[in-house]
Amino acid sequence: MQRPLSVARLASPLRAWAGRIVFALLVATAFSLMLLSKADVAVIERARSAVDDAVAPLLDALSRPVATVNGIIDYAEELSDLRAENERLRVENDRLLSWQARAMELEAENKRLSALLNFAPDPVARSVTARVIGDQGGAFARSLLLSAGGDQGIDKGQAAMTGEGLAGRVVGAGERSARVLLLTDINSRIPVLVGEQRHRAMLAGNNSPEPKLLYLDPDVSLAAGDYVVTSGDGGAFPSGLPIGRVAATRQGTTAVRPFIDWDQLEVLRLVDYGQEREPGPLLAGAGRR
């Protein structure tokens, strides 16, 4: 297209200046968003849920072939040592059966004692199982995208579990997708109890595979292998969900190795303990239904 020379001569520096102003505005916006990110801005959270909902069906479709290939690899590996596996399971089954008998005994005893004490039991938990469809694997955040959302009853604050233990909690739920903040993420804080003495501490993620214990009484001595479970403080989770074991204590900081195998997270169980919306009775026995 041919334009009169004078217009072109005037237009190009103007355009360059406009471009520079737009660029400066964009950089300023990005920087302010960055500064704001500590405060949960509702608009950002809604935008994130909308994007998650939009990509969920695509990711669901994309992640299926990957899951299938993983399944085939697992199957081939299993075939090779079927006999040894069978033997191992037989032994484990025997062991578990004796544990089951012990558990039933304890449960009966627990019921009897609870009745004696007029103990108000925790509300019955409801759970939804969802597939992991998104894992950004970024160097700076640890979160997962799940294939179920608000439509399936998933809500903010629910615990994300596997058979091994706690993986994290739901931080956002769209209609058909939900986002789980893993307990290794730098923003994750979970009140925990450590060891047989049940020392209180805060499990803080640091983006490494081994989160650390904060606010632990300095006089407490912990041994590697001590159990770490949720304490239920703050009411988000019930107490006693398994998390991991103390890995090592170095220079006053205690690292915890979670039970979860982060490479094998395919399905998560989201458990609604209903503690946030239905606070328990203040006095045991007062709120019996």
Place this chain on the structure above:
Amino acid sequence: MLVTAFQKIDRWTRCLLPGLLALVLLLLSMVPVRLSGLTAISPWLLLILVYFWTIHRPDLLPAWAVFLLGFLGDLMGGGPVGPGAFALLLIYAVVKTQRRHILPHAFIVQWVVFALFAVIGEALLFLSYLVAYRAILPVEPAAFQALMTIALYPCLAWIFVQTQHAFLRRV
């Protein structure tokens, strides 16, 4: 020359190609790959895309598109929003001023220059996350991500070159 409506649509779609490629890359980087060890850190695919297209066709990748892609990547990543967009925009601006010096060189030189930008970009990203989290972060994942990004450049660049030859020759 007679420019029909169809030709206009055709041209527009072709101009959208870098953006569409970026969306595909964003989606692919979200797919959970459960090969043990590989899951931890994935490369920063958007940086490769921004570098390549800023050198070869900056007209198809305006600043607002870079911002939007960075913003979208931050949202999908689940972490704070802003660091990705911020770091990408700064890298974009620098690469754009240097593109005339980079473009005439052979692929291997472009790759070496990219490695430099990847290190700077990752450092910028790391600092941005420090600001966003106001906390100390481990350095190893960032360093590892930079290495992964540099290693993946030839592969993605090849795909981009093919795309450019196939769809963008006359646009």
